[in-house]
C-alpha cells in the first residue's frame with residue numbers, strides 16, 4: 001500500500017520504517033528541512049536501537065522516501081498517518097498547534113479517497129473535530145475517513161513494540177476503515193480493539209495514566225517502606241506475583257518522566273476538569289511524582305548534611321535508558337535541584353551531553369568520578385549496572401553511591417568498599 005506519514009519523530013520514523021520494511025511504499029514528510037536531508041543521507045536524528053539499520057536498508061531499496069513535500073506525498077498515498085508532536089502547553093493542556101497545522105495543510109490536498117489516521121496522542125474529541133474541520137474546509141465527505149489509531153510503543157524498544165504490540169486499537173466511524181488497516185498491518189499478529197474515535201483516544205490516555213498511577217503507587221509505598229526499614233524491591237516482587245497486579249511498572253525510583261506519561265496525565269486531568277470532574281487519583285499520581293526529588297534530596301541531606309560542598313557525579317541524564325530523549329527527565333530535574341542548592345555537578349550519560357548550568361559533562365564514565373565524594377545513578381543504563389565497582393571505588397575520593405533507580409546490587413558495592421544508598425533498601 002502507498003502510505004504518507006507526517007512527522008519524522010520517534011513515532012513517525014518508527015511507523016514509516018516498519019511499514020516500509022514489510023513491503024509498503026512509504027513517504028515520510030517532515031517540515032524540518034535539515035531533518036529530512038539528514039534522513040536522506042541515512043543518518044537518523046534520534047537514538048533508537050535498531051532503527052537506523054532498518055531505515056537505511058529500506059531507503060536503499062527505495063520503499064522509504066523522506067520529503068518536505070506534503071502535496072506529492074499525499075497525492076501518491078491512499079493512507080495518511082498523522083504523527084506530529086502534541087506537547088504540553090504552559091497550563092498543562094495539550095498544545096494542538098502542530099496537529100491543527102497538519103489539518104490545515106491537508107484539507108486542500110485531499111481530492112480523491114484517503115484514509116486519515118491519527119497516531120499522535122490527542123485529547124478526546126480531537127478526531128471528531130478533525131473530520132468536522134476537513135469538511136468545513138471543503139473536503140468532500142466521500143473522499144476521506146478519519147481513524148484514531150493510537151501508538152503504544154516505548155522509546156528504546158520502539159521497533160519491537162511496533163512489531164509485537166499487545167493490541168491494535170482502532171477508533172472508527174466507518175467499518176471499511178478497519179478492513180484497510182487490517183490489510184496494512186497484516187504482518188502484525190495482535191488482537192484488534194475496534195471502538196469509537198473517542199474510545200480509541202481514551203484508551204491511549206487511560207493506558208499512560210494507569211502506568212503513571214502504578215509508578216506513583218510504588219514510589220509512595222517506597223517512602224513508607226523506607227521509614228519501616230523494609231526493602232521495597234521485596235514488596236514489589238511480592239505484590240507483583242499476584243497476576244491481578246503483575247510485575248511491570250513497580251520499580252521504585254526517581255519517578256516517571258519522558259515525553260508521554262507526564263504530559264498525557266496532565267492532559268487527561270485537564271480534559272476531566274473541563275467537564276467538571278475532579279480527577280483525584282490522577283492529581284495524586286502527579287503530586288507523588290513531583291515530590292520525589294525533594295524527598296531524595298532530604299534523604300541525601302540526612303546522610304551527608306554538607307552535600308553541597310561535596311564533589312558529586314551523576315550518571316544518566318535521559319528520562320530512561322536506551323534513549324536520547326531528555327523531555328521531562330527526572331534525572332535532569334535532580335541535577336537542576338542539586339545545582340540550585342549550590343553543588344557543582346559532573347555528569348556522564350552514554351548518549352547525550354546536555355548543556356546545564358554549573359555542570360561539566362564527561363565523555364568517559366570513569367573520568368567523571370575521579371575524586372568524587374558522591375556518585376548518583378539517575379538512569380539505569382546497562383553500563384552503570386555492569387560497572388567495574390572496584391575501579392569506581394579506586395577512582396572516587398569518597399565512598400557513597402546513591403542508586404536512585406534501585407538497579408544495583410548493594411552487596412557488590414559493599415564488597416568493593418562503597419556505601420550503598422538505594423530507594424527503600426535497608
Ligand SMILES: NC(=O)c1ccc[n+]([C@@H]2O[C@H](COP(=O)([O-])OP(=O)(O)OC[C@H]3O[C@@H](n4cnc5c(N)ncnc54)[C@H](O)[C@@H]3O)[C@@H](O)[C@H]2O)c1
Nearest residue numbers: 007008009010011030031083084085086098120121151155
Ligand atoms: N515518543 C513516544 O514514545 C510516543 C509513543 C506513543 C505515542 N506518542 C505520541 O506520538 C506523537 C509524536 O510523538 P514523537 O515523540 O514522535 O514526536 P517528535 O517531537 O519526536 O516528532 C514530531 C515530528 O513532527 C514534525 N512536524 C510537526 N509539524 C509538522 C507538520 N506540519 N508537517 C510535517 N512534520 C511536522 C516535527 O518536525 C517533528 O520532527 C505525539 O502525539 C506523542 O504523544 C509518542
Ligand SMILES: O=c1ccn([C@@H]2O[C@H](COP(=O)(O)OP(=O)(O)O[C@H]3O[C@H](CO)[C@@H](O)[C@H](O)[C@H]3O)[C@@H](O)[C@H]2O)c(=O)[nH]1
Nearest residue numbers: 151152153154155249250251255256257258260261319320
Ligand atoms: O517501574 C517503572 C517503570 C518506568 N518508570 C519510569 O517511567 C517513565 C516512562 O517509562 P516508559 O513507559 O518505559 O517510557 P516511554 O517510552 O515514555 O513509554 C510510555 O509512553 C509512551 C508514549 O505515550 C507509550 O506509548 C508507552 O506505552 C508508555 O510505556 C520513565 O521515566 C521510567 O524511568 C519507573 O519509574 N518505574
